[in-house]
Amino acid sequence: MSTHDTPLHTPLPVAPFPSRRLNRWAEMAWRVAGGVDVRTKILGMVLALTTVLGLAVTLQVRAVMTRVFMEELEGRGVSVASDLASRSVDAILLNDTYTLHELLIETVNNHPDALYAFVLDRDNQVIAHTFGDAGFPAALLNPTLAVTAPNLVGTIRHWVYATNEGRVHEMIAPIMGGNAGVVRLGLTEARLRTVVNTVTGQMILTTLLVALAGIVAAMILTWLLTRPILDLVETTQAVGRGNLQARAPHWADDEIGTLADAFNQMVSDLDASQRTVAEKEQARFELLKKLISAQEEERKRIARELHDGVGQMLTSLMVGMRTLQRSDDASPAAHRMDELCATASETLEQVRTLSRELRPSLLDDLGLAAALERYAGEFARAHPTITVDLHCDLPMRLPGPVETALYRIVQEAMTNAARHGKASTISVLVSRRANAVQAIVEDDGVGFDVAAVRKRQSSVGIFGMTERAELLGGKLDIESGPEGATVYVEIPL
Numbered sequence: 001m002s003t004h005d006t007p008l009h010t011p012l013p014v015a016p017f018p019s020r021r022l023n024r025w026a027e028m029a030w031r032v033a034g035g036v037d038v039r040t041k042i043l044g045m046v047l048a049l050t051t052v053l054g055l056a057v058t059l060q061v062r063a064v065m066t067r068v069f070m071e072e073l074e075g076r077g078v079s080v081a082s083d084l085a086s087r088s089v090d091a092i093l094l095n096d097t098y099t100l101h102e103l104l105i106e107t108v109n110n111h112p113d114a115l116y117a118f119v120l121d122r123d124n125q126v127i128a129h130t131f132g133d134a135g136f137p138a139a140l141l142n143p144t145l146a147v148t149a150p151n152l153v154g155t156i157r158h159w160v161y162a163t164n165e166g167r168v169h170e171m172i173a174p175i176m177g178g179n180a181g182v183v184r185l186g187l188t189e190a191r192l193r194t195v196v197n198t199v200t201g202q203m204i205l206t207t208l209l210v211a212l213a214g215i216v217a218a219m220i221l222t223w224l225l226t227r228p229i230l231d232l233v234e235t236t237q238a239v240g241r242g243n244l245q246a247r248a249p250h251w252a253d254d255e256i257g258t259l260a261d262a263f264n265q266m267v268s269d270l271d272a273s274q275r276t277v278a279e280k281e282q283a284r285f286e287l288l289k290k291l292i293s294a295q296e297e298e299r300k301r302i303a304r305e306l307h308d309g310v311g312q313m314l315t316s317l318m319v320g321m322r323t324l325q326r327s328d329d330a331s332p333a334a335h336r337m338d339e340l341c342a343t344a345s346e347t348l349e350q351v352r353t354l355s356r357e358l359r360p361s362l363l364d365d366l367g368l369a370a371a372l373e374r375y376a377g378e379f380a381r382a383h384p385t386i387t388v389d390l391h392c393d394l395p396m397r398l399p400g401p402v403e404t405a406l407y408r409i410v411q412e413a414m415t416n417a418a419r420h421g422k423a424s425t426i427s428v429l430v431s432r433r434a435n436a437v438q439a440i441v442e443d444d445g446v447g448f449d450v451a452a453v454r455k456r457q458s459s460v461g462i463f464g465m466t467e468r469a470e471l472l473g474g475k476l477d478i479e480s481g482p483e484g485a486t487v488y489v490e491i492p493l
């Protein structure tokens with residue numbers, strides 16, 4: 001094996017330039033054809049087809065007719081000229097120019113295409129002609145007028161002259177083998193050309209009529225074809241816009257009809273499944289609403305129980321202990337009683353705070369603004385490192401459920417800011433809009449990845465805030481970055 005083997009895979013030659021240009025043309029044609037609607041495509045095809053077909057047939061018929069007519073003209077000319085030559089022999093021999101003249105006139109009159117005839121003697125002198133008073137045109141004797149080379153049919157020569165009135169075929173027939181002169185007969189193409197032109201015109205007219213009929217037929221066809229498709233497109237767009245009641249009409253039992261049925265079935269199924277989802281969502285919504293109101297009721301009950309029951313009992317316990325303490329100051333138990341009194345007072349304070357946290361009675365009695373003021377104060381006392389900045393711009397009381405929801409949302413957001421964000425400042429802004437109430441809780445803590453936390457679904461706090469807002473037709477957004485987190489909530493009124 002030589003060391004210079006040719007490689008097994010020689011690179012294929014790149015497509016030559018013309019093919020690339022062809023591709024570009026095809027692409028361009030497709031872009032144009034693809035860009036127009038179906039109606040225009042079908043109309044264009046019908047129009048192009050009928051026109052090309054009509055023109056091709058017309059041109060072919062015209063060519064065939066012209067050829068046949070010319071052959072026929074030549075054949076007729078040859079026979080008339082030879083007949084004339086043999087019939088003029090007697091008159092020439094008798095030197096009877098009158099009879100010769102009559103013979104020429106009669107022949108020209110009897111043949112619709114005959115233009116003229118004349119007889120020359122052996123010396124090329126005109127003996128008789130049919131030009132009458134106008135006189136014999138000397139130019140006819142000039143052979144350079146001929147546009148075709150003379151062709152010989154038997155003993156008869158045939159050539160063609162061009163004149164202002166069209167081409168003239170001249171037949172030159174020798175009389176007595178040429179010894180007595182020649183007869184020359186002129187035949188015009190004009191009549192036959194007129195016939196050919198008339199037929200051509202009629203065929204073009206027919207082509208136009210056929211094209212027109214084709215356009216009408218194509219329009220009807222495209223209307224029949226595109227109407228169901230356009231309906232289907234319209235229905236699809238309506239479904240896309242969310243109207244699941246839209247249905248495509250079934251025009252015919254063809255493929256398009258089957259497509260419309262399949263589409264309608266699909267939309268029906270989609271509608272049914274969306275209805276099921278909506279019903280389930282509604283049920284979940286109701287359940288959640290009940291759960292939240294039951295939770296609030298339960299909190300209210302426990303808070304009241306703590307405040308009115310346990311609180312009152314602790315108070316009377318303290319009063320009892322104080323009375324006992326004062327009645328016998330010197331007893332050794334008096335000092336112990338002091339401590340017990342302090343413990344009872346602390347417990348009472350804790351019970352009151354717990355009761356307020358569970359359900360601040362202020363929220364029911366004085367409204368959101370007062371309850372939030374109280375909560376912010378307590379929050380600041382419980383978190384001495386955090387500055388709480390609260391602005392409540394609420395000229396009127398809000399509906400109970402809205403106040404409760406906003407109170408709980410602010411409570412949770414502030415707790416999160418302190419617990420997770422390690423914030424040093426929390427600002428709360430609650431304000432009334434035209435038809436809504438808005439609350440913003442902003443902290444300067446470490447922030448967090450909101451999307452990730454929402455995806456976790458185990459975060460009850462954020463989930464609860466969102467649900468509370470949505471149950472009242474509102475929405476809750478959280479934005480967060482390294483410089484802190486902000487909770488926006490808006491509830492319509």
Ligand SMILES: Nc1ncnc2c1ncn2[C@@H]1O[C@H](COP(=O)(O)OP(=O)(O)OP(=O)(O)O)[C@@H](O)[C@H]1O
Pocket residue numbers: 413416417418420421422443445446447448453458459460461462463485
């Ligand atoms: N203001 C905030 N700053 C920093 N991280 C936050 C903030 N708020 C929430 N997070 C993050 O989001 C997570 C979810 O908060 P979410 O309130 O839902 O649950 P939780 O506070 O952990 O528990 P729960 O509120 O149910 O007691 C938190 O664990 C915390 O990592």
Ligand SMILES: [Mg+2]
Pocket residue numbers: 412415416461462
């Ligand atoms: Mg939380």
